[in-house]
Amino acid sequence: MNVQLNKKFRYGIAVAALFAAAGMANAEAKHAIAMYGDPALEEGFVSLPYANPDAPKGGSMATAEVGSFTSLNPFVDTGRSPWQLPYLMGESLMGRSLDEPFSLYGLLAESIETGPNREWVEFTLNPAAAFSDGSPVTVEDVIWSFETLGTMGHGRYRGFWAKVEKIEQTGDRSVRLTFNTEDRELALLAGLRPILQKSQFEGVDFVEEAPDMIPVTSSPYVITDYELGRFIEFTRNPDYWGADVPFRKGTNNFDTLRIDFFGDEAPAFEAFKTGEVNFTREFNEARWISQYDFPRAQDGSVKKDELQHQRPSGMTGFVMNTRSAPFDDWHVRDAMIDIFNFEFINETMTGGTQPRITSYYSNSPLGMSNGPAEGRVLEFLEPYAGDLLPGAIEGYELPVSDGSERNRAGTGAALAALEEAGYTIQDGVMKNEAGEPLEFEILLQTGASEFQSIADMFIQSLDRLGIKATVDAVDSAQYKERTDNFDFDMTYYRRGLSLSPGNEQFGYYGSEYADTVGSRNLMGVKSEAVDAMINQMLTSESQSDFVAAVKAMDRALTAGRYVIPTYQWNISRIAYDANLHYPEDIPIFGDWPGWQPDVWWYED
Numbered sequence: 015m016n017v018q019l020n021k022k023f024r025y026g027i028a029v030a031a032l033f034a035a036a037g038m039a040n041a042e043a044k045h046a047i048a049m050y051g052d053p054a055l056e057e058g059f060v061s062l063p064y065a066n067p068d069a070p071k072g073g074s075m076a077t078a079e080v081g082s083f084t085s086l087n088p089f090v091d092t093g094r095s096p097w098q099l100p101y102l103m104g105e106s107l108m109g110r111s112l113d114e115p116f117s118l119y120g121l122l123a124e125s126i127e128t129g130p131n132r133e134w135v136e137f138t139l140n141p142a143a144a145f146s147d148g149s150p151v152t153v154e155d156v157i158w159s160f161e162t163l164g165t166m167g168h169g170r171y172r173g174f175w176a177k178v179e180k181i182e183q184t185g186d187r188s189v190r191l192t193f194n195t196e197d198r199e200l201a202l203l204a205g206l207r208p209i210l211q212k213s214q215f216e217g218v219d220f221v222e223e224a225p226d227m228i229p230v231t232s233s234p235y236v237i238t239d240y241e242l243g244r245f246i247e248f249t250r251n252p253d254y255w256g257a258d259v260p261f262r263k264g265t266n267n268f269d270t271l272r273i274d275f276f277g278d279e280a281p282a283f284e285a286f287k288t289g290e291v292n293f294t295r296e297f298n299e300a301r302w303i304s305q306y307d308f309p310r311a312q313d314g315s316v317k318k319d320e321l322q323h324q325r326p327s328g329m330t331g332f333v334m335n336t337r338s339a340p341f342d343d344w345h346v347r348d349a350m351i352d353i354f355n356f357e358f359i360n361e362t363m364t365g366g367t368q369p370r371i372t373s374y375y376s377n378s379p380l381g382m383s384n385g386p387a388e389g390r391v392l393e394f395l396e397p398y399a400g401d402l403l404p405g406a407i408e409g410y411e412l413p414v415s416d417g418s419e420r421n422r423a424g425t426g427a428a429l430a431a432l433e434e435a436g437y438t439i440q441d442g443v444m445k446n447e448a449g450e451p452l453e454f455e456i457l458l459q460t461g462a463s464e465f466q467s468i469a470d471m472f473i474q475s476l477d478r479l480g481i482k483a484t485v486d487a488v489d490s491a492q493y494k495e496r497t498d499n500f501d502f503d504m505t506y507y508r509r510g511l512s513l514s515p516g517n518e519q520f521g522y523y524g525s526e527y528a529d530t531v532g533s534r535n536l537m538g539v540k541s542e543a544v545d546a547m548i549n550q551m552l553t554s555e556s557q558s559d560f561v562a563a564v565k566a567m568d569r570a571l572t573a574g575r576y577v578i579p580t581y582q583w584n585i586s587r588i589a590y591d592a593n594l595h596y597p598e599d600i601p602i603f604g605d606w607p608g609w610q611p612d613v614w615w616y617e618d
Contacts, residue, residue, distance in 0.1 A: 048116065062111055070616070082489070086099065089163060091168050093225030102271070105208065107126075107156070108137075108205030134190055136190040137204075139152075146232065146254075161181070173517065173520060174204075198553070236248065246272070292590060321586045325513065326375040328508070335536070341454075344574070348575050353472070363581075371581065372572075378513060397546075445480075451482060457504070459493040523541075524548065539571070543566075543570045594614055
């Protein structure tokens with residue numbers, strides 16, 4: 015079945031609602047909150063529009079993951095936990111709708127209230143909210159969770175906590191956070207912080223001992239079986255407190271969820287072919303076309319769907335570490351982009367079917383426009399002209415080759431850029447003026463066969479210019495350790511982005527995090543312009559300024575030449591057992607339809 019997602023009309027309405035000139039929120043308790051304007055769903059709504067409130071309960075979903083894990087606690091930096099765990103175990107005060115750019119609805123909290131300028135936010139807990147062991151979720155748990163995660167938890171929580179002036183109990187079931195900076199998004203981010211059980215961690219070193227514990231949470235699922243590095247099994251809690259909360263209606267339908275881990279893509283795919291796992295998302299176009307003819311697919315036991323989406327492309331490719339030579343010189347980074355023969359690689363890998371990523375927010379209304387910057391985008395960038403690389407204001411586009419293996423135009427452009435950096439070919443080897451050869455290493459994770467193949471073709475192009483590049487493929491533990499410590503020259507990079515960028519952009523590209531161990535600013539961006547654009551998007555009070563700030567940031571990052579972009583997936587390809595079902599009404603953005611089990615159900 016080929017399902018086409020065409021929701022431009024609904025998307026337009028959602029964006030218009032998001033940025034409606036509705037003014038600041040009044041100090042009034044409400045069931046929901048939006049970044050701008052009013053939430054789409056009024057109080058008393060039955061369920062999220064993309065959930066099936068009549069979905070049956072039962073059955074199971076099993077997925078395959080390439081990699082490993084050493085911890086079941088995703089709330090601390092120590093250890094390596096599966097990326098899915100925060101979504102399955104991190105129940106928060108509010109829940110996010112994937113059908114709106116940024117709106118939250120009551121979950122653990124039955125209501126939310128903000129100051130006139132969102133200088134504070136207050137939540138009132140649902141009286142039924144309870145942890146999986148039956149104990150109630152209290153204000154004390156909420157305050158402890160904010161304080162502990164903000165000071166000792168994973169780095170993703172600490173940036174938010176630095177903007178909190180105080181947190182205090184204001185009633186038997188209410189808690190207020192007051193902020194120390196102007197940032198409209200903070201009230202919403204507070205609603206998304208996970209709430210843990212304070213008593214579970216009494217007498218426990220939260221940093222050193224927590225990674226060896228299974229957190230007690232209020233979520234619909236509990237971990238009932240696991241083997242470190244091999245699998246995790248979740249069982250739906252039959253006594254889950256929030257089954258009747260509108261945000262949860264029609265969701266969390268499977269009795270069990272299981273994640274199996276494999277060292278390579280090949281055995282993971284074999285597990286799907288044999289039925290060991292029953293859902294997969296396919297990123298390899300060639301495999302999608304040629305290898306889904308196995309018996310279970312032929313007899314109808316497995317279904318294949320292609321779903322279009324309107325999410326930003328994000329950035330996928332090879333990121334260059336600007337903290338040290340040779341990639342601290344933008345001319346060298348520019349040369350790498352010229353040498354990378356995308357058209358030839360795309361034809362080899364996908365038959366030329368995948369469009370290239372052209373910027374961080376391409377494929378969306380937030381992506382930069384071609385040509386020179388204009389209007390508010392130009393106004394935002396002009397004060398930082400001296401900080402920006404060529405193309406950010408004038409206009410920047412990725413090179414396009416003729417598709418031949420030799421890529422003569424790209425080679426010529428690369429030679430010119432390298433000469434600007436002081437490199438020339440000497441006796442067949444690219445060297446600088448000191449006679450030092452241009453060499454670097456591409457760090458990959460074992461099992462990343464697709465990017466290994468792309469790297470091999472890239473290396474062949476580099477070799478023609480006398481540049482020596484090698485691949486170092488390491489296991490997942492080593493890969494995480496090295497990327498956390500920025501111990502690489504170039505590595506695979508994937509940054510998914512949404513239609514509602516906010517504070518997380520500091521973690522991705524902020525100067526403050528460029529040298530913070532474990533940060534997600536892998537390239538080491540230190541740009542006053544980028545920092546300023548992030549601040550601008552967080553303080554904008556109109557749609558036009560918000561969009562202009564994101565477009566301006568997109569220009570600064572893309573022209574910064576930090577990543578060699580590859581292709582994007584504007585179509586999500588999923589394959590699954592025929593007894594698994596999902597709603598016809600697909601949300602406009604979010605992680606759909608990747609690993610999004612909460613709205614699926616099992617039915618023969």
